[in-house]
């Protein structure tokens with residue numbers, strides 16, 4: 001089953017990198033298709049809709065859900081072809097300017113170039129297990145947070161020591177009745193200012209601590225308390241817990257780019273080895289956002305935007321070196337100027 005529309009570019013992944021690449025490709029007058037495995041665009045932002053994002057240039061601290069919605073609107077500016085619920089399983093290079101991208105259901109998509117924007121891949125939050133191997137999957141164990149207000153006045157325990165766990169602790173401290181953060185070491189992987197904010201707050205930080213056991217209610221449906229152990233002192237103690245928030249990373253399914261036939265050079269068996277221009281080991285195939293690795297790569301939304309512009313300029317150059325222009329500025333873009341003009345005259 002082949003999609004008849006041969007586009008200039010196929011973008012695999014509809015997270016921040018893919019969406020911004022779709023927008024910028026439109027600015028450069030390229031026809032675009034996005035293929036996304038999930039039923040919605042937005043990528044990892046779906047894991048933190050209620051978290052505030054502070055580090056996007058020019059944007060005041062904004063909820064993840066709002067950033068996602070702005071990105072989707074922007075990504076659709078030039079009406080790319082959007083394919084949801086399609087998992088890409090293979091890419092074949094047919095000739096210098098023709099790629100075939102195949103999805104799990106056997107659909108084939110053809111384009112003159114490919115931008116891989118698959119981020120952390122097809123991911124789900126890592127599940128927590130107690131020492132005894134019990135899995136934490138009760139309804140009051142949360143792997144993502146949708147509404148901060150749900151935790152109002154409750155005894156909350158957060159597990160994890162990365163950026164997300166620290167950010168959640170800082171957000172929730174205004175809502176929770178009590179808030180404990182437990183982490184198996186005393187090294188936190190978080191921005192310094194976020195960590196300082198946490199340490200100056202009333203949040204109880206338990207370093208070198210992990211969960212030994214959990215105590216369930218009579219019906220064995222929800223966690224009521226947890227027993228934790230400090231690995232430095234061997235001391236064990238109990239923490240009351242109305243809600244347990246687990247933030248210990250993500251598990252990714254194997255992805256198409258790791259297959260030998262993709263011919264992509266990888267780093268650490270996962271990341272696509274590229275360069276700051278987002279070129280990969282396959283000409284005509286570019287990698288942007290969290291999936292690409294090169295010296296100085298920034299795995300943030302800001303870094304994804306930068307990659308997207310570079311990749312689209314590379315695509316333009318690859319398809320038609322003669323007509324390639326240097327980076328285009330939106331304030332000089334004729335079609336966008338006309339849209340502003342049209343919307344002003346509507347008012």
Ligand SMILES: Cc1cc2nc3c(=O)[nH]c(=O)nc-3n(C[C@H](O)[C@H](O)[C@H](O)COP(=O)(O)OP(=O)(O)OC[C@H]3O[C@@H](n4cnc5c(N)ncnc54)[C@H](O)[C@@H]3O)c2cc1C
Nearest residue numbers: 013015016017037043044088118119120164289290300301
């Ligand atoms: C909890 C948390 C908090 C964060 N906070 C911040 C923050 O405050 N500021 C900041 O700048 N960054 C933050 N980040 C990082 C930021 O979310 C990432 O840098 C950004 O999402 C990377 O965008 P991306 O498009 O490269 O990848 P992703 O967002 O991972 O999107 C990749 C998309 O590709 C799709 N995909 C994968 N494989 C396939 C396939 N085979 N076929 C089709 N589709 C596929 C996925 O479903 C996904 O939609 C945070 C991340 C997390 C997890």
